[in-house]
Amino acid sequence: MAGLVNNLLILFLVFQNICLGFRSPLSVFKRYKDTTRSLSSECLGSDRPVISLGLSDFALDIRMPGVTPKQSDTYLCMSVPLPVDDEAYVVDFKPHASMDTVHHMLLFGCNEPSSTENYWDCDEGTCKDKSNILYAWARNAPPTRLPKGVGFRVGGETGGRFFVLQVHYGDISAFRDKHKDCSGVTLHLTHQKQPLIAGMYLMMSVNTVIPPGEKVVDADIACHYKRFPMHLFAYRVHTHRLGKVVSGYRVRNGQWTLIGRQSPQLPQAFYPVEHPVDVNYDDVLAARCVFSGEGRTTETRIGGTANDEMCNFYIMYYMEAKHAVSYMTCTQNANPEMFRSIPQEANIPIPVKSDMLKVTHGHHEEIKGTDKSSLLQQAKKEEEEVLDQDFHIEEAVEWPGVDLKLGQVSGLALDPENNLVIFHRGDHVWDENSFDSKFVYQQRGLGPIEQNTILVLNPSNAKLLHSMGRSLFYLPHGLSIDKNGNYWVTDVALHQVFKLGAHDKEPLLILGVALQPGSDRNHFCQPTDVAVDPITGSIYISDGYCNSRVIQFTPKGLYVMQWGEETSLGRARPGQFHIPHSLALIPDFSQLCVADRENGRIQCFKLETGEFIREIKHKSFGRELFAVSYVPGGFLFAVNGMPYPGEAEPVQGFVMNFSTGEIIDTFIPLRKNFEMPHDVVASEDKTVFVGDVHARAVWKFASIEKMEHRSVKKAGIEVQEIKESETIVEARLKNTPESTDHLKKQEKQHLVQQASTGVSFVLITTLLIIPVVVLLAILLFIRWRKTTVYGGKGGGGLNLGNFFASHKGYSRKGFDRLSTEGSDQEKDEDDGTDSEEECSAPPPPSAPSSS
Secondary structure, eight states: OHHHHHHHHHHHHHHHHHHHTSOOGGGGHHHHHHHOOOOOTTOOSOSOSEEEOSSSEEEEEEEOOSBOOSSSSEEEEEEEEOSOSSOEEEEEEEEEOOTTTOSEEEEEEESSBSOOSSSEEGGGOSBSSOOEEEEEEESSOOOOBOOTTEEEEESTTTSOSEEEEEEEEOOGGGGTTOOOBOOEEEEEEESSOOSEEEEEEEEEOSSOEEOTTOSOEEEEEEEEOOSSOEEEEEEEEEOOTTEEEEEEEEEETTEEEEEEEEOTTSOOOOEEEEEEEEEOTTOEEEEEEEEOOTTOSSOEEBOSSTTSBOOEEEEEEEEEGGGOOSEEEEOSBSOGGGGGGSOGGGGSOOOOOHHHHHHSOOSOSOOOSOOHHHHHHHHHHHHTTTSOTTEEEEEOTTOGGGGOOOSOEEEEEEOTTOOEEEEEOTTOOOOTTSBOTTOOBSOGGGOSOOSOOEEEEOTTTOOEEEEEOTTTOSSEEEEEEOTTOOEEEEETTTTEEEEEOTTOSSOSEEESOTTOOOSSTTOOSSEEEEEEOTTTOOEEEEEOSSOOEEEEEOTTSOEEEEEOEEOOSSSOOTTEESOEEEEEEEGGGTEEEEEEGGGTEEEEEETTTOOEEEEEOOGGGTTOEEEEEEETTTEEEEEEOOOOTTOOOOOOEEEEETTTOOEEEEEOOSSSOOSSEEEEEEOTTOOEEEEETTTTEEEEEEEEEOOOOOEEEETTEEEEOOOOTTOOOOSSOOSSTGGGHHHHHHHHHHHHHHHHHHHHHHHHHHHHHHHHHHHHHHHHHHHHHHHHHTTTOOOSSOOHHHHHHTSTTOOTTSOOOOOOOOOOHHHHHHOSOOOOOOOOOOOOOOOOSOO
């Protein structure tokens, strides 16, 4: 009997060890628990940041570690790592804050916080990589509730691994007693997969100006929705003191459906959408903030302090997991005309009691003498969520369009279907023999270009969809496309501007006199580009190489006005041009931006008056800036020229924040080199095309998310992920150690994939073997018991020895050793490194920079 008990005990221990092989969900917290910091003794929050709520659920307490802000309008940030490596879902939030000390809180998800300190000044930023808003709270708000089955995805392969809490301390008079603050939020997380994934859609005005004393000022925002259906369930409004009411709508077939409407002077919580609203492809999301400038003596603009204003409409939504996008923004007004039919309720203020108004504002009023740079810093802290500025532009190396046989590529545009349209010079070349000293074209004897000069390509695979423009042009230059799909082109040899229907053989409108340069209302001198206002139809022409002006015409081609003058000696002044080379019309802000090529800058003007607004100029532009393009949502794209001898600024593309003018990213091609990039065009998804007049090539670039270095341990195997987006690959692939970096990265990625596959195989095999081993142990135990009871005689039970002996290859000396080494045949087959040989013609002869 004692033997039986001993054997049962052994069997129990075997099962126990097997069970311990499966990790408890809470065992993963040990790593986190060892690294957490202790909170101030004054904090009332839990001293256990991670609390188990069952087998698959847990709570995570995120609190400021006992801080005392030194001045009003202080933004402090702190981070907490996700305590698990696996994918999890945030399904509930519980805020811990009071408006007596906190103006508002934002919770972000990302992979790398801006600092590793216990807490830091948010001037340093919130995250170094892409960040998403998960939660926002303000003014004694009730907690947000997510619908059942809906969660914010975090961790795993795609979700953020850190939470960053940003707390804005407005008026710090409550801290006169020097107490410490531990405001924050508690998250309820689960490992159970959620069928619906939550996200945040932020609508924000970035360019509103509120005149002093103005009783009613409307700030309108509208964007076309171009994704899979989403379902809206909560909203939040945010302005500063001048905001009266904020309203958000879905517009479908001209019908306005209310999402939410609230006074920004009431607690700025996420309020539930009373009647659930769904948003489908091509719907319009629209919002209006109503302000009053009464009581102000100066203009009020968008910014981060109490002396500035904000106009934010946040929408919480959920989507099916397979289509989920965690964060989207809208910062433009795609259709100002539609707001003529906005419901009247959008302009009816919601009354707020004066005592409530007094206590609901945490912004400090006594801010004086603040310079422009510090205002921008303040604005950034609340606007970091507006523009996703951590994307990176890289060449789409699989795109075959770079190998097209083209002439000098002078112009690019996207048509209403987002097809790429190329304007090139065929077999004609602009060189030193093309014009005389009076800018008269000297090669008329060649006749017009016999090839089709306008090519329409599928942007995905570069297949030719349509072509036209044969025997029309001598030296093509600028190209733009209006909202109706008409092509507007310039010819520097003809000194003319043409309007062409996409399928018409003859021009619909011609401006200028053929082959006659001039400077009056009826003549151009080498015009460079055209822009057409999508709202008014007004035509703007940059003229050009030998004139220094921008001219406005009516939609029918009648002269309206012009502005600009030749650059004087010394530093170029506002409104002066040295080759206005490219135009970008920004309808959201009623501005026209000009690439002032030889002055190496961008100048922006009011559409209605031609009044100078601002200049964007960076040292990295070098001496020449060739082209500029605007994308709704607040981005400018540009390309510069080759550096002069002895100068270091490389030729490259730029991505800029339109509101601030700062450079967000730069990009260069991986195949071939930029020689003289002449035009750039971009779409709303940040797909960029660049045409080069000397390389005779068009490149496609795409936006990618950055992947940071990190090591993750799974099943005892360390997998090193590759940081892709920050490695510069030589433009031409050569047989050198430097040029193989990209190929080495591909090989490393292949090995990572192999390792991951190996881990999965070993894990599955182990799980399958465990029941077999247990069964064998039980059978051996039964056999042993029978042998003991019957004195070693077989009792007719299952004879495992005979069973195994009957099989070929069995050795009586013991089980044959099982090989644990996997075949490396697959690896050997993949060891060969694929390389793309590039055969390119010798570079074209040098041409003057005036191309």
